[in-house]
Amino acid sequence: MEEDSQYLLQKHAPRHQSCLIRGESHSSHEVDGHDLFxxxxxxxxxxxxxxxxxxxxxxxCYPEVLEVMGHQMxxxxxxxxxxxxxxxxxxxxxxxxxxxxIFLFSSTxxxxxxxxxxxxxxxxxxxxxxxxxxxxxxxxxxANGVSVVKLAPPLGEPISALDVDEMLSKSxxxxxxxxxxxxxxxxxxxxxxxxxxxxKKHDRLVFVDAVSSMGGTExxxxxxxxxxxxxxxxxxxxxxxxxxxxxxxEKAMNLSATASNKGWxxxxxxxxxDQKKGRGTPVTxxxxxxxxxxxxxxxxxxxxxxxxxxxLYKDRNxxxxxxxxxxxxxxxxRRGSESPTVNCINAPEGVEGGAIYEKMREKExxxxxxxxxxxxxxxxIGNMGYIEMGDIDLMLDALGSVISSL
Amino acid sequence: MEEDSQYLLQKHAPRHQSCLIRGESHSSHEVDGHDLFxxxxxxxxxxxxxxxxxxxxxxxCYPEVLEVMGHQMxxxxxxxxxxxxxxxxxxxxxxxxxxxxIFLFSSTxxxxxxxxxxxxxxxxxxxxxxxxxxxxxxxxxxANGVSVVKLAPPLGEPISALDVDEMLSKSxxxxxxxxxxxxxxxxxxxxxxxxxxxxKKHDRLVFVDAVSSMGGTExxxxxxxxxxxxxxxxxxxxxxxxxxxxxxxEKAMNLSATASNKGWxxxxxxxxxDQKKGRGTPVTxxxxxxxxxxxxxxxxxxxxxxxxxxxLYKDRNxxxxxxxxxxxxxxxxRRGSESPTVNCINAPEGVEGGAIYEKMREKExxxxxxxxxxxxxxxxIGNMGYIEMGDIDLMLDALGSVISSL
Numbered sequence: 001m002e003e004d005s006q007y008l009l010q011k012h013a014p015r016h017q018s019c020l021i022r023g024e025s026h027s028s029h030e031v032d033g034h035d036l037f038x039x040x041x042x043x044x045x046x047x048x049x050x051x052x053x054x055x056x057x058x059x060x061c062y063p064e065v066l067e068v069m070g071h072q073m074x075x076x077x078x079x080x081x082x083x084x085x086x087x088x089x090x091x092x093x094x095x096x097x098x099x100x101x102i103f104l105f106s107s108t109x110x111x112x113x114x115x116x117x118x119x120x121x122x123x124x125x126x127x128x129x130x131x132x133x134x135x136x137x138x139x140x141x142x143a144n145g146v147s148v149v150k151l152a153p154p155l156g157e158p159i160s161a162l163d164v165d166e167m168l169s170k171s172x173x174x175x176x177x178x179x180x181x182x183x184x185x186x187x188x189x190x191x192x193x194x195x196x197x198x199x200k201k202h203d204r205l206v207f208v209d210a211v212s213s214m215g216g217t218e219x220x221x222x223x224x225x226x227x228x229x230x231x232x233x234x235x236x237x238x239x240x241x242x243x244x245x246x247x248x249x250e251k252a253m254n255l256s257a258t259a260s261n262k263g264w265x266x267x268x269x270x271x272x273x274d275q276k277k278g279r280g281t282p283v284t285x286x287x288x289x290x291x292x293x294x295x296x297x298x299x300x301x302x303x304x305x306x307x308x309x310x311x312l313y314k315d316r317n318x319x320x321x322x323x324x325x326x327x328x329x330x331x332x333x334r335r336g337s338e339s340p341t342v343n344c345i346n347a348p349e350g351v352e353g354g355a356i357y358e359k360m361r362e363k364e365x366x367x368x369x370x371x372x373x374x375x376x377x378x379x380x381i382g383n384m385g386y387i388e389m390g391d392i393d394l395m396l397d398a399l400g401s402v403i404s405s406l
Numbered sequence: 407m408e409e410d411s412q413y414l415l416q417k418h419a420p421r422h423q424s425c426l427i428r429g430e431s432h433s434s435h436e437v438d439g440h441d442l443f444x445x446x447x448x449x450x451x452x453x454x455x456x457x458x459x460x461x462x463x464x465x466x467c468y469p470e471v472l473e474v475m476g477h478q479m480x481x482x483x484x485x486x487x488x489x490x491x492x493x494x495x496x497x498x499x500x501x502x503x504x505x506x507x508i509f510l511f512s513s514t515x516x517x518x519x520x521x522x523x524x525x526x527x528x529x530x531x532x533x534x535x536x537x538x539x540x541x542x543x544x545x546x547x548x549a550n551g552v553s554v555v556k557l558a559p560p561l562g563e564p565i566s567a568l569d570v571d572e573m574l575s576k577s578x579x580x581x582x583x584x585x586x587x588x589x590x591x592x593x594x595x596x597x598x599x600x601x602x603x604x605x606k607k608h609d610r611l612v613f614v615d616a617v618s619s620m621g622g623t624e625x626x627x628x629x630x631x632x633x634x635x636x637x638x639x640x641x642x643x644x645x646x647x648x649x650x651x652x653x654x655x656e657k658a659m660n661l662s663a664t665a666s667n668k669g670w671x672x673x674x675x676x677x678x679x680d681q682k683k684g685r686g687t688p689v690t691x692x693x694x695x696x697x698x699x700x701x702x703x704x705x706x707x708x709x710x711x712x713x714x715x716x717x718l719y720k721d722r723n724x725x726x727x728x729x730x731x732x733x734x735x736x737x738x739x740r741r742g743s744e745s746p747t748v749n750c751i752n753a754p755e756g757v758e759g760g761a762i763y764e765k766m767r768e769k770e771x772x773x774x775x776x777x778x779x780x781x782x783x784x785x786x787i788g789n790m791g792y793i794e795m796g797d798i799d800l801m802l803d804a805l806g807s808v809i810s811s812l
Contacts, residue, residue, distance in 0.1 A: 070476030242692030264549035286648030
């Protein structure tokens with residue numbers, strides 16, 4: 001990525017910036033006689049402003065991804081689509097080091113939570129919970145008629161591989177373990193390798209919610225032996241939302257083959273059949289997002305591959321973390337478990353996280369509010385998608401002046 | 407829509423057209439040092455060609471829709487997203503004349519098949535089948551553990567309201583009836599008003615698959631009293647795929663409230679809660695497609711509203727139908743039941759539909775092959791999305807020469 005944020009200015013500014021807005025609505029405006037929808041742009045003092053995004057998803061997308069998002073559509077039964085489809089699957093397989101089938105669901109990552117449970121679990125699952133998205137996995141499992149055992153350390157603490165080992169020893173009827181690799185809501189990353197090893201020691205299935213980690217840090221699916229490893233387009237790959245991606249092991253696939261009551265939309269066997277027969281997907285695929293993901297994966301390849309991308313995430317996050325500390329701020333999770341993709345930051349004494357979020361918006365930076373029980377006490381700075389180093393400096397400067405003003 | 411197909415030329419030609427292609431792949435090319443994905447464009451004799459699309463979904467999208475598809479992303483928990491979300495819901499409610507809640511699913515239309523069955527049917531459903539998508543509804547219902555009664559007239563015949571009436575009289579345990587308004591696979595439209603009236607006479611639920619009709623012909627949801635009426639972004643609205651849209655009646659919602667085993671992803675009550683509390687959607691929404699749909703709906707409003715759009719579909723289809731007849735070709739369904747949005751055309755004696763499809767591709771027109779049991783005997787010409795009158799003339803001329811050459 002040689003381009004900097006000038007790209008956004010070029011893309012939007014000619015028509016959007018510094019333009020006076022008619023009407024009351026802050027979402028849709030008539031400008032120069034065109035009725036247009038403002039995206040990534042807000043209205044401050046009657047002026048259109050391009051926000052610099054440090055969101056936690058959907059995140060800022062790469063310019064070349066946005067370009068293909070705007071391409072004309074075509075049939076998903078054409079050879080052009082099939083070429084796109086199978087190339088994207090292969091690129092993803094390489095990226096997460098797996099020979100497992102990878103499905104491109106017309107859904108979000110949560111679709112894979114539902115799918116994992118419905119296809120592979122008959123009665124009981126262990127859900128490891130570090131925050132709101134671990135809670136969601138448990139909620140989804142319960143809604144799908146499965147009995148849920150919860151392992152939920154205090155907020156900010158990672159899951160312990162020893163605890164998982166103990167629980168599985170005690171409960172031989174637990175068929176599968178659900179892990180949130182990176183918990184977006186509290187900015188915490190779990191020790192994936194150790195956790196998966198604990199599960200595999202007991203020969204149970206493991207489902208990994210890698211929504212905010214896949215792309216931002218290495219995951220070796222086959223080496224670890226992960227049964228379902230899923231993510232979404234709108235996080236580390238810097239692609240718009242609307243696409244769920246996930247790998248499914250042979251063991252998980254065999255369980256799906258004999259599952260009853262698994263529904264149709266997320267039936268792994270239905271997806272496998274079309275994929276293996278060269279027909280792509282059983283339902284219409286989200287072509288723009290798939291083309292966007294394809295573009296992002298090739299951009300990564302061109303720049304040096306996965307390692308280059310993971311290093312980029314490390315460098316950016318180091319810069320963000322140092323800046324935070326310089327401003328006297330601390331991150332919420334236990335030291336050593338801080339996420340490389342989402343920083344969850346404690347608001348200073350007496351200040352609400354939401355106030356910092358709003359003040360940063362006024363300075364044209366879109367961060368993220370705290371989530372769930374941490375909504376008031378924290379705010380979050382995303383390190384996913386299209387972020388330039390220079391913009392991190394600007395964001396940290398703005399954050400410094402917001403903190404001292406409050 | 408004042409623009410003509412020049413737009414596509416302007417959009418793609420500077421970089422894509424008449425350029426020599428390196429490498430073997432016909433899907434991804436290096437042109438001028440850029441690795442780019444070719445969409446709506448194929449390679450003929452080493453030359454990039456912009457296809458004119460008469461597909462049956464995904465269909466050609468409006469230029470202004472494609473423009474917003476390429477806009478930068480932003481948080482789905484921001485006030486900018488909420489403004490887009492609720493405005494789009496309101497525009498859709500107006501469009502299909504309903505006060506029912508409309509959900510914007512991060513899925514395709516098939517997600518609403520699964521949702522209808524899981525939320526509202528306990529034991530038995532009547533599926534009315536005119537072709538592959540009626541079959542799919544039945545398959546989805548069975549996969550969700552419901553007993554399916556089928557009403558399937560010979561291919562090409564519409565569903566008879568009298569038959570529905572009779573079946574419901576005989577079977578008081580049928581809780582709901584699934585109808586395909588417009589069967590894309592055979593190019594047939596059913597008499598919706600009469601069919602829904604038959605169902606309502608017996609006070610049963612009615613689910614309408616309006617995937618290839620909503621937008622192309624009038625549907626008055628509240629007047630007819632349709633319980634679930636769903637469609638997708640990639641058909642008559644001329645928006646890329648990846649978004650399911652559907653209205654849900656109070657009666658259907660009440661059934662969902664007491665349903666067990668309904669899963670989470672498509673739980674109407676989960677979606678209702680977030681929508682009513684001002685939080686938009688429970689999972690990350692497909693923001694680009696929602697922005698695209700919003701743009702399409704406003705374009706329709708600006709041009710004179712629904713009536714203008716339905717008239718446009720009528721005029722275009724009349725032109726296509728006349729052209730077909732002029733070439734000595736006939737449409738597959740019973741006379742009077744021909745779809746206004748998809749023409750399913752009998753291939754001439756001794757010619758396979760697929761041959762016509764391929765020959766038309768060589769002439770730079772992308773039609774659609776026949777589907778299911780009609781794959782060899784027919785081909786299809788879509789009348790959905792962004793189609794210019796002038797392009798219909800060109801397509802019909804090309805079709806004439808293909809027919810006489812075969």
